[in-house]
Amino acid sequence: QRDLDGSETPVGTQQRVQIELSKAYDLSAPRPNPFSERATLDLAVRERQDVTVTVYDVLGQRVRVLHEGPMLPQQTKHLKVRAHGLSSGTYFVRVVGEDFTETRRVVLVQ
Structure with a gap:
């Protein structure tokens, strides 16, 4: 494709984009929230590490x-x-x- 400034840009080429996390982790909000069947959270870490993800009820019991x-x-x-x-x-x-x-709250409605 020819750009307005006269230069040419190849069309259909792929470029690899890598996004660096600015903090040690990125954790999304649960969605949907409230939920009835399942809620999803996305987690990414900047460096390799051991991670534990646990769900607790309001009494603090692990479920x-x-x-x-x-x-x-x-x-x-x-x-x-x-x-x-x-x-x-x-x-x-x-x-x-x-x-x-980090902790996120989710509400289950059945």
Whole structure:
């Protein structure tokens, strides 16, 4: 394609884009929230590290472990909180890495 300034730009070429995380991790808000069947959160870490993702009820009791083990840098993990076996109510998804801890609230409505 010929641009307005007279230069030519190849059309249909692919370029690889790598996005660097500015902090140790990136954790999305749960969606949908509230949920009825499942909620999804996306997690990515800047450096390889062991990560544990646990779901707790409002009493602080662990009800699910969504992930436990290593995560590689710049790879997004799609974490799913499934409603099966859970009662309606508020739950907390706690993500613990080697250099961060974060919690997100999700509400299950059945």
